[in-house]
Amino acid sequence: MSDDRGVGHTTDTSTLLPVDEYRERISNLLAATRERHCPLDECLGLALAEDVTAPIPLPPFDNSAMDGYAVRAADVAGADSRHPVTLPVTADIPAGRVEIPPLEPGTAHRIMTGARLPPGAEAAVPVELTDGGTERVTVHRAVPEGSNLRRAGEDVTVGQVVLERGQTLGAAQLGLAAAVGNAELPIRRPPRVLVLSTGSELVEPGTELLPGQIYESNGTMLAAAVRQCGGEARLLRFVPDEVSELHAALAPHLAETDLILTSGGVSAGAYEVVKDALAGSGVRFDKVAIQPGMPQGSGHYEAAGYRVPVVTLPGNPVSSIVSFEVFVRPALRRAGGHRETRRPHRRVTLTETLRSPSGKRQYRRGSFDPEADAVTTSGGAGSHLLSGMAAADCLLELPEESTEVAAGSTVDIWLLSEN
Incomplete structure (x- = not known):
């Protein structure tokens, strides 16, 4: 069993690995993935491998910001509601001409939004300030020079760095890349993670449970977490609690895997198959000064000429996902080339008094109120209470030296809904 039975459980913390030391160990397990060029529609959520500079200005030419009429400012300078100015319309300029x-x-040219400004024009009169004429137009209000125009290069200049190496590519970034003429971008390949779910008691959701069985959920949760942080996940489910079966399940995937990620089977029980199978294959098992999630394992799985990084997480569901957030997510983000590797942090006010075990860094599920800049716990501290994790939008981080944190104190939180 792990230490995840509640805040009151005591453990000799003198032999525990510090959280930051263990996080650095996991980060160093994974090498940076290779760079490749990818079409824009395949780049969402990936990290840019090189700076992107603009070969053209944005806008690429002076154009109208309104549907209306291109004019010389002097020709409409005296126009108002009592003394309108009428001009012949000598051309139509739709966008793209x-x-x-x-x-x-x-004279005036009728012009549409985004259409190139004709030589000689100094302003655009919005159609709302005219009678909308097609052969002759009556202008009811003067517009000064430069009105309602978008000047070439006012957004982006030639040679400007528009996207930076390590930036995570979202919708706006991909739109900008396309706007300056890129059909593809240099990105880091997403880390490929084999998520291994072990346990003879596990069955597929949607089937009938027999006595002693539970639905497999950790694999689904961890695979989703991998994808959410920009990795590629392959879920290998329902590996029985047999060492030989675990080795056989891993063998076909070693050539195309950057990380093997397991949950469960790493504590001190009699049927800890992950520990039994991997302890002699280059994986080290430790206890880390964290709650929940004290039993951890990491190293390299060496078999059939391959040497693949491995992280083994505890089996209780909250322990598993918290351990992923603290240790695995930063490593995957770093390997995938992302500049921001950890969740956004904030210092906020705690609304209740919490107890924490001495010598361990505790992570509690929380609900963040941005208007009050305050946080309240979501669910209890038990590592099996997954519903509280599902309801949480942040993790509270309570330091190792704290045994009690009073209501009104300032605490660190990790925002789970961002980045």
Whole structure:
């Protein structure tokens, strides 16, 4: 059994590995993935491998910001509701027209939003300030030079770095990449993670449970967590509690796996198959000064000429997902080239008094109130209480030296809904 039975459980903390030391160990397990070029529609959520500079300005030419009429400012300078100005309309300029006739003095061109400004034009009169004429237009209000125009390069200049190495590519970043002419981008390949779910008691959700069986959930949860942080996950379910079966299950996947991620089977019980199978294959098992999630394992699985990084997480579901957030997620983000590897942190006010075990860093599930800049726990401290984790939008981090944190104290939280 692990230490995850509640805050009151005591453990000799003098032999525990510090959280930060163990996190650094996990981070150093994974090498950076290779760079490759990817079409834009395959880049969402990936990390940029190189800076992207603009070969063109944005906008690429002076254009109208409104549907209306391109004019010379002097020609409408005296226009108002009592003294409108009427001009002949000598051209239509829809967006995308390539050949644009010059605007002669004393005339107007009807122009659409985004259309290139004709030579000689100094402003655009919105259609709402006119009678909307097509052959002649009556302007009811003067517009100064430069009105309602988008100037070439006012957003982006030629040679400007528009996206930076390590940036996570979202919708706006991909839109900008396309706007400056990129059909593909240099990215880091997502880390490929084999998520291994062991346990003879596990059955697939949707089937009938027999006495002593439980639905497999950790594999689903961890595979989703891998994908959420930009990795590729392959879920290998229902490996029985037999050492030979575990080795056989791993063998076909070693060539294309950057990390083997397991949950369960790492404590001190009699049927700890992950520990039994991997302890002699280059994986080290330790106790870390964290609650929940004290029993941990890491190293390399060496078999059939392959040497694949391994992280083994505890089996209680909250222990498993908290351990992923604290130790595995930063390593995957770093290997995938992301500049931001950890969740956003905030210092907020605690609304209740909490107890924490001395010598261990405790992570509690929380609900963050941004208006009050305060946090309240979500569910109890037990590592089997998954519903509280599902309801949480943050993790509270209570330091090792704290045994009691009073209501009104300032605490660190990790925002789970961001990054």
